[in-house]
Amino acid sequence: MASQDKLLFTPGPLTTSDTVKAALVRDLGSRDTGFIQIVREIRQMLLDLGGLQGNEDYTAILMQGSGTFGVEAVISSVIPQENGKLLVIINGAYGRRIAAMAKTLHIPTMELSYPENSVPDLTEIEETLRLNEAITHVAAIHCETTTGLLNPIEDIGKIVAKYNRVYFVDAMSSFGAVPINIVDSQIYFLVSSANKCIEGLPGFSFAIAHKETLLQTKGYARSMSLDLLAQWQGLEKNGQFRFTPPVQTLLAFHQALVEIQEEGSVEGRGKRYAENNKIIIEGMKKLGLEPYLDIDTQSYIITTFPYPEHPNFNFETFYNSLSDKGFVIYPGKLTQADCFRIGNIGRMNASHMHGLLDAVAATFDEMEIELVKN
Numbered sequence: 001m002a003s004q005d006k007l008l009f010t011p012g013p014l015t016t017s018d019t020v021k022a023a024l025v026r027d028l029g030s031r032d033t034g035f036i037q038i039v040r041e042i043r044q045m046l047l048d049l050g051g052l053q054g055n056e057d058y059t060a061i062l063m064q065g066s067g068t069f070g071v072e073a074v075i076s077s078v079i080p081q082e083n084g085k086l087l088v089i090i091n092g093a094y095g096r097r098i099a100a101m102a103k104t105l106h107i108p109t110m111e112l113s114y115p116e117n118s119v120p121d122l123t124e125i126e127e128t129l130r131l132n133e134a135i136t137h138v139a140a141i142h143c144e145t146t147t148g149l150l151n152p153i154e155d156i157g158k159i160v161a162k163y164n165r166v167y168f169v170d171a172m173s174s175f176g177a178v179p180i181n182i183v184d185s186q187i188y189f190l191v192s193s194a195n196k197c198i199e200g201l202p203g204f205s206f207a208i209a210h211k212e213t214l215l216q217t218k219g220y221a222r223s224m225s226l227d228l229l230a231q232w233q234g235l236e237k238n239g240q241f242r243f244t245p246p247v248q249t250l251l252a253f254h255q256a257l258v259e260i261q262e263e264g265s266v267e268g269r270g271k272r273y274a275e276n277n278k279i280i281i282e283g284m285k286k287l288g289l290e291p292y293l294d295i296d297t298q299s300y301i302i303t304t305f306p307y308p309e310h311p312n313f314n315f316e317t318f319y320n321s322l323s324d325k326g327f328v329i330y331p332g333k334l335t336q337a338d339c340f341r342i343g344n345i346g347r348m349n350a351s352h353m354h355g356l357l358d359a360v361a362a363t364f365d366e367m368e369i370e371l372v373k374n
Contacts, residue, residue: 006323006326006327006328007326007327007328007348007352007355007356008328008343008346009327009328009329009330009342009343009344009348009356010302010328010329010330010341010343010346011145011173011196011301011302011330011341011343011345012173012193012195012196012202012343012345012346013195013201013202014195014196014199014343014345014346014347015346015347015348015352016199016200016201016252016256016346016347017199017256017259017347019255019259020199020200020201020252020255020256020259020347021201021252022255023248023251023252023254023255024201024248024249024251024252026248026251028247028248028251029247030240030241030244030245030247031240035247035250036238036239036240037239038250038251038254039062039235039239039241039245039250040239041254042060042062042250042253042254042257043059043060043061043062043235044060045254045257045261046060046206046208046257047059047060047208049175049176049198049257049260049265049266050175050180050182050190050208051179051180051181051182051183051266052182052183052208055183056211057183057210057211057212058182058208058209058210058211059208059209059211059214059232059236060206060207060208060209061206061207061208061209061228061231061232061235062204062205062206062231062235062241062245062250063204063205063206063207063226063228063231064203064204064241064243064244064245064246065204065205066193066202066205067170067172067191067192067193067196067205068097068205069205069226070191070192070193070205070206070207071097071098071101071170071172071191071205072101072105072223072226073191073205073207073223073226073227073228073231074168074189074191074207074228075098075101075102075105075107075139075168076101076105076221076222076223076226077217077220077221077222077223077226077227077228077229078137078166078168078188078189078213078214078217078220078228079102079107079136079137079220080136080220081219081220081222083134083136084107084108084136084137084220085107085108085109085110085132085134085135085136085137086102086107086108086109086110086135086136086137086138086139087109087110087111087112087125087128087129087132087135087137087138087139087165088102088109088110088111088112088138088139088140089112089114089120089125089138089139089140089141089151089156090111090112090113090114091113091114091115091116091118091119091120091141091144091149091151092116092141092144092145092146092147092149092333093144093145093146093333094141094144094145094146094170094172095113095139095140095141095144098139098141098170099111105222108134110128110132110135112124112125112128115336116144116146116147116149116334116335116336117147117149117292117293117294117297118297119149119151119152119297120140120151120152120156122152122155122156122159125138125156125159126159126162126163129159129160129162129163129165130163135165136165136166137165137166137167137168138156138160138165138166138167138168139168139169139170140153140156140167140168140169140170141169141170141172142169142170142171142172142173142174142175142178142180143171143172143173143174143178143299143301143302145172145173145301145302145333146304146333146334147292147293147304147334148293148298148299148301148302148303148304148341149293149297149298149299150174150178150297150298150299153169153171153180153185153187154181154184154185157169157184157185157186157187158185158186160186161186166188166189166213167185167186167187167188167189168187168188168189168190168191169185169187169189169190169191170190170191171190171191171192172191172192172193172196173196173197173299173301173302173345174192174196174197174299174301175190175192175196175197175198176192176196176197176198176260176266176269177197177266177269177270177273177300177301177345178197178266178270178299178300178301179266179267179270182208187208187210188209188210188213189207189208189209189210189213189214190207190208190209191205191206191207191208192205192206193205193206194206194249194252194253194256196345197269197273197301197345198253198256198257198260199256199259199260199345199346199347200249200252200253200256200257201249201252201253202249203246203248203249203250204245204246204249204250204253207228209228209232214228214229214232215229217229225242225243230242270300272349273300273301273344273345274300275350276300276344276345276348276349276350276352276353277298277299277300277301277303277344278300279344279350279353279354279357280303280342280344280353280356280357281298281303283353283354283357284303284305284342284357284360285373286373287357287360287361287364287371287373288308288370288371288372288373289305289306289308289371290305290306291303291304291305292304292305292306292334292337292339300344301343301344301345302330302341302342302343302344302345303341303342303343303344304332304334304339304340304341305339305340305341305342306337306338306339307338307339307340308369308371310369310370310371312367312368312369313367313369314367315331315338315340317367318340318363318367319331319340321363321366321367322356322359322360322363325359325362325363326359327355327356327359329341329342329343329356330342330343342356
């Protein structure tokens with residue numbers, strides 16, 4: 001990491017390696033055979049990362065735009081316009097975003113909503129599907145970045161499969177670091193983006209799709225540029241994007257995929273993130289701050305902390321002081337509580353976690369905040 005860069009304790013964009021950033025410094029035409037080969041390799045490497053080596057039933061589709069664009073590409077492209085109906089399982093801001101997206105697209109939508117610190121009720125999900133035959137698709141978030149909560153997507157997938165519905169998972173903040181068995185979970189569409197656990201740079205998202213199900217979506221798309229089937233057909237035909245791709249970001253992502261393989265794939269990356277997360281939680285407890293979530297629902301991607309109950313605490317002052325020290329954290333997104341979030345993904349290790357904890361302690365001293373320490 002360049003010395004002038006601040007450490008990003010966020011859920012993305014992230015602190016990235018020097019070698020990933022260096023891969024950007026190259027001009028390459030989007031129709032060049034070398035670039036087309038890199039795109040081909042990226043698509044295969046994503047399938048490998050998803051545990052789909054040799055599985056001809058799935059494909060990887062790259063889509064220009066942020067992760068939200070990728071989610072909307074799926075939502076707008078795979079649900080029938082005449083008789084489609086979406087069930088969205090919600091326990092945070094990103095589930096709510098999918099529901100809002102579907103409604104904007106005039107897709108009939110049902111919602112099952114739960115508190116932001118609790119997992120969905122599997123019994124209620126099953127009963128909803130049993131009683132509502134009109135539901136054709138079900139959407140769930142894997143790691144709900146609002147809090148860092150990890151949802152039981154495999155258990156949900158088994159229920160969705162039992163009732164023969166199409167299952168979509170937003171794995172934005174988990175893919176690449178949290179194991180996901182796409183086949184056993186019976187996930188038909190999964191979306192993530194370049195600038196999360198794979199430690200690439202912003203600029204595109206990707207979907208892993210069940211090919212047979214994807215092929216059945218012809219004529220469903222509600223958008224030309226976000227047409228998932230058309231995007232796949234273009235990539236399959238000649239390896240090219242239909243519209244101008246983020247060439248340099250893709251070059252950096254290819255390097256990031258090489259580096260996650262070198263680290264030990266999902267297991268190796270997840271091990272480092274879990275160690276980072278443990279240091280943060282234990283260290284913040286020693287400073288008097290408890291995580292918002294119970295340990296059994298807490299992922300090792302990002303952790304939410306309620307504001308300390310002290311009259312001197314002001315988040316803007318706290319945030320700016322940490323930023324001045326070279327550490328960037330994330331504001332909270334809860335609807336029921338004031339909080340902030342600390343991500344521990346990206347090209348960071350234990351020494352960076354301890355550095356942040358030292359900066360938090362120093363900032364509390366500056367703000368004359370002393371908490372009961374655990």
